[in-house]
Amino acid sequence: MLTGCAPATPTAAVVGALALLLGACTAGSGAEGADPASHEYRPGLSAHPHVPADVTSAPVVVMVPGGSWRSAEPAGLEPLAEAFADRGVFAMPVVIRAAQDDVVHPTPVEDVLCALADGAATARDEGIEPERLVLLGHSSGAHLSALAALAVDDYAPRCEDPLVVPDAVVGLAGPYDIRRFADAASVLFEDGADRDQWDAANPVLRAGERPEVPFLLLHGDLDDVVPPSFSTQFGAALRAGGHAATVQVLPREDHGSIYSAEAAAEPVAQWLDGLDGPASDEG
Template identity: 30%
Template sequence: MADVTVHRDVVFHRPPDRESPLELDVYEPADGGADRPAVVAYHGGAWIEGEKGQLEALERALAERGYVCFDANYRLSGEATFPTPVEDAAAAVRYAEEHAEEYGIDPDRVATTGHSAGAHLAALVAAAGGGFDPADAAVSSTVAAAAPISGVYDLRDRTSETANDIERQFLGGGPDEVPERYERVSPAAHVDESTPPTLVLHGDDDDLLPADGAREYARTLAAAGRRVELGILPGGGHGIVVDPEDWQARGIETVADFLDRRL
């Protein structure tokens, strides 16, 4: 098992309208290397709470296998509404690609992953294929694979009666007020011939975000002719890969196996 070096609080994005910059942590094999695969990860917390470090077990496990992992913060919905958090997530991918030589990674072998709200960001950045980058970006946030975990992938069916307060805060209003945001925020709406290989991982006993949403997203990817693997963990709750008591080891191994084959 390889030793892991962690670089904490690395500045990756300086939003012009924000006093403090956004930071990420980098997990990499201690013995260095070149042309290594990389993974950009996003924490969960309903877009309103949480911070980097939530997925440390997953990131350390991947770094032990030779990956360089970038664990990124993003602006939460109490500070900024959509699309700002997604733009932050895309900026983390661009940072990894722009610093490929510094961290010894192959910029063509970068994937996204995340849990819950972070899974949504990972799937959306991947499916959008650079659609949340600024016009003057030096590189694109397109990625080679995605492994969202316990996420939500389609909000287009929300109505003024069914949209919850968390979604309304994240999107800056209800579907009757900002319908275009409910379309654009949905990874399923962006799936096309360029969407990269995707692992959709979910527990079938998730009582917060039912696994039916993961199954439907996998069907959407398959219908578009994209490579997709649906991983449904029997008895797994919402906390797979986060909660050591909830399929964490199996979830981490499933993600690692997928990335080993796709990057």
């Protein structure tokens, strides 16, 4: 597991230099050959389901990797997905497109929504009815997951499965205010993108939308890549917007360890157990 991906507190001057390091943070050696077999949910984009045993209903958690909006390799999320399945959660890390694929916003968010649609359909194919449709993201993947849940009505992707509405979000060390992470986040946009485009893709500015969606935000107190203040600020904005938002700053965790099974599996599973109500209707 990679930890301590960058040595310095990010400022506008150094965030650009950290961008590639952020891409490495979520990458890692993970399990291969998930059951059922990995598959494409969109052409060229893979999903890796981990199915809990002996359940007929479960939360469906689609897991979106970080990569500073430049890449999105989910291998490092596999141990956490396995730990979720052991706890009765259907978990599915996915590949989404990023700047290295010559795409910009809204394409990465559309991929996230198609992955969630595939997660719901795959769970049902396995005889599991979704209890909740949850997006979990790390770093830039947390930003994209939050945006997909809050601003879902802005997007109309063409997916291979019926669209569904995300109804809960777990964010791990997310840069939710992209104004504060502008050097790295600039790759999310075409050159010359205006303020309105940036604001539309900024979760902290959209925290008042879809207040029925609960959020769990986890952050490590040793994170020197994306400081914990990003989560505490976003949590406050969400609560002001009417959301149920839980923020946990975990001791002795950093940007690379926050998505480990040891750090995240139990608090996320406990939070999911505490959520009431059925999954959202398909949209």
